[in-house]
Amino acid sequence: MRIILSSFCLILLLTELCGGQPKGTSPEIYSLDECIRLAEKHNATLIAAKNSYNIAKSDVWTGWGRLLPSINSRLGYSRRITGPTVGAIYDPATRSYSYGILGIQTYKYYSASISASQSWSLGGYDFYSIKEKNASRNSAKSSYQLTHLELIFSVKQAYFDVLKAKMLLEIQKEALKRAKEQLKIAETRYELGSASFSDVLKAKVQYGDVELALIGADNSLKLAKATLNSWMGQDVDHPIDVEENLSLPEFDYSYEEALREAMQKNPEVRKARFDLKSAESQLGMARSGFFPNLNFYGSYSWSNVDLDDLKYIRRRDYEWNLSAYISLNIFENFQKKHNLSYARANLNSARESFQQIKRDVALQLKQAFLNVQQAKEKIDLTKEKVKSAQEDLELMQEKYNLGAASILELLDAEVSYKQAEADKVEALYDYNLAVAQFEKTLGQ
Numbered sequence: 001m002r003i004i005l006s007s008f009c010l011i012l013l014l015t016e017l018c019g020g021q022p023k024g025t026s027p028e029i030y031s032l033d034e035c036i037r038l039a040e041k042h043n044a045t046l047i048a049a050k051n052s053y054n055i056a057k058s059d060v061w062t063g064w065g066r067l068l069p070s071i072n073s074r075l076g077y078s079r080r081i082t083g084p085t086v087g088a089i090y091d092p093a094t095r096s097y098s099y100g101i102l103g104i105q106t107y108k109y110y111s112a113s114i115s116a117s118q119s120w121s122l123g124g125y126d127f128y129s130i131k132e133k134n135a136s137r138n139s140a141k142s143s144y145q146l147t148h149l150e151l152i153f154s155v156k157q158a159y160f161d162v163l164k165a166k167m168l169l170e171i172q173k174e175a176l177k178r179a180k181e182q183l184k185i186a187e188t189r190y191e192l193g194s195a196s197f198s199d200v201l202k203a204k205v206q207y208g209d210v211e212l213a214l215i216g217a218d219n220s221l222k223l224a225k226a227t228l229n230s231w232m233g234q235d236v237d238h239p240i241d242v243e244e245n246l247s248l249p250e251f252d253y254s255y256e257e258a259l260r261e262a263m264q265k266n267p268e269v270r271k272a273r274f275d276l277k278s279a280e281s282q283l284g285m286a287r288s289g290f291f292p293n294l295n296f297y298g299s300y301s302w303s304n305v306d307l308d309d310l311k312y313i314r315r316r317d318y319e320w321n322l323s324a325y326i327s328l329n330i331f332e333n334f335q336k337k338h339n340l341s342y343a344r345a346n347l348n349s350a351r352e353s354f355q356q357i358k359r360d361v362a363l364q365l366k367q368a369f370l371n372v373q374q375a376k377e378k379i380d381l382t383k384e385k386v387k388s389a390q391e392d393l394e395l396m397q398e399k400y401n402l403g404a405a406s407i408l409e410l411l412d413a414e415v416s417y418k419q420a421e422a423d424k425v426e427a428l429y430d431y432n433l434a435v436a437q438f439e440k441t442l443g444q
Contacts, residue, residue: 027239032159035232035242039155040148042233049147056133056140063133066126069118069296077307079108110307115299115321122326123288132281135274142271149267149440151231156436158228163246164429165221171421172214178414179207185400186407199407206411246428248379249435255369258442262365263358265443272350272357279343279350286343289336292328297321361441368438375431382424389413389420 030038040046084101120126186203189195226236234240263269299321302313309317329336396413399405 027241029241029243030232031243032156035159035228036152036155038232038234039151043151043231046144046147046151049144053137053140053144056137060130060133060137063126063130066129067120069116071114071116073114074112076111077108078111079106081106109303109305110310111301111303112310112313113299113301115297117298118296120294121288121291122294123291125285125288125291128281128284128288132278132285135278135281139271139274139278142267142274145267145443146271149443153436153440155228155231157433158224158231159242160246160429160432160436161224162221162228162242163244164425165217165224166242167246167425167428168422169214169217169221171418171425172210172217175414175418176207176210176214179203179210182410182414183207194403195407202407202411206414246425246432248376248428248431251372251376251435251438253369253438255366258369258438259362259365262361262442266361266441267443268357269361270443272354276347276350276354279347283340283343283347286336286339289329289332289339292326295325295327297323365438365441368434368441371434372431372438375427375434378427379424379431382420382427386417386420386424389417393417 081104083104183200183203183206186195186199190197190200225240228242229236229238229240300318301321302310302318304310304312304317393413393416396405396410400407400410
């Protein structure tokens with residue numbers, strides 16, 4: 001009865017593994033590059049970082065705009081009506097005035113004007129403002145690049161998780177087949193009287209353990225696929241598969257060469273460097289507040305009671321106004337002093353932050369470099385371990401068939417072989433993940 005129930009559970013499990021997708025649907029197969037492209041398209045954090053970068057690019061124009069004059073134009077119409085009032089009335093005949101009631105008076109006129117003004121700081125505020133906005137733009141760009149690299153690394157990790165889960169699932173499937181064969185051999189030997197019933201029970205326990213491990217491996221694969229779907233901006237239950245296997249990518253960097261490249265290309269270091277330049281420019285802007293401003297103003301205006309006379313705007317009824325002056329704000333309630341103190345403190349913080357980030361990146365690179373080397377050595381060791389465990393299993397199987405080994409020795413050899421295969425997969429996974437982390441730290 002136990003064998004029948006175990007067989008029934010196995011059939012249900014294999015049905016789930018092989019045909020778990022709804023009828024009429026098949027999983028979409030993705031390469032790593034396709035997964036990254038989908039994630040780039042849908043990731044909200046990356047989109048927000050790109051928008052921040054675009055805003056910073058637009059803000060650069062406001063810095064350059066301070067070097068250009070502000071121009072305003074105006075075209076107007078005015079109409080004023082006064083009611084009956086007591087006033088002086090002039091009599092041309094007698095050339096004299098007399099007081100009387102003045103009627104309703106209507107006054108109207110049209111006007112047009114254009115003016116331009118410009119103010120330049122003699123302390124270089126406009127020059128520092130341009131430098132600060134350029135540095136802020138480059139900092140935002142580096143922040144966007146850093147977010148992009150972090151997204152790529154996360155997608156790679158999720159992709160490698162799927163590959164690892166697939167390979168571990170295949171190991172469990174093969175282990176289940178071997179466990180089933182061993183159970184049959186134990187039952188046959190028991191029927192022939194060459195093995196005890198204890199051997200059959202141990203084989204059944206081993207078979208059940210492998211079944212449970214197979215279910216766990218299948219759940220791990222489903223969760224890994226759901227995680228990858230989430231990073232790609234898709235429904236977590238969307239049927240997908242990956243087309244590659246965990247491989248051994250080439251790695252030919254020296255640590256010194258990689259460190260120099262990281263200090264130049266790593267977006268976190270670049271962002272800190274541009275933040276430092278921005279803080280330096282802000283200090284220059286704060287200092288310029290203690291210098292006077294050079295101001296220019298010019299205007300041209302025209303007014304007339306008849307709009308048709310606008311064609312004579314350059315001949316009559318016009319007025320020119322040109323002025324230039326130097327202004328200095330003597331007291332601003334200590335605001336200039338506060339701005340200078342704040343800019344100095346901000347610059348000191350930016351310097352310390354820059355140095356700390358360089359140390360952090362160097363540490364990340366060192367750790368990733370050592371992890372790559374360790375994982376590569378581990379791969380070589382696990383290959384030998386798998387080969388040795390496979391030979392031990394085959395030898396122990398032959399001994400057990402001949403009655404020269406116990407069922408426990410055979411099961412121990414089976415466990416060792418399965419663990420060696422799993423260790424090989426883990427080593428490949430660790431190597432690929434370490435290389436991805438190394439490339440991220442380099443800014444690739």
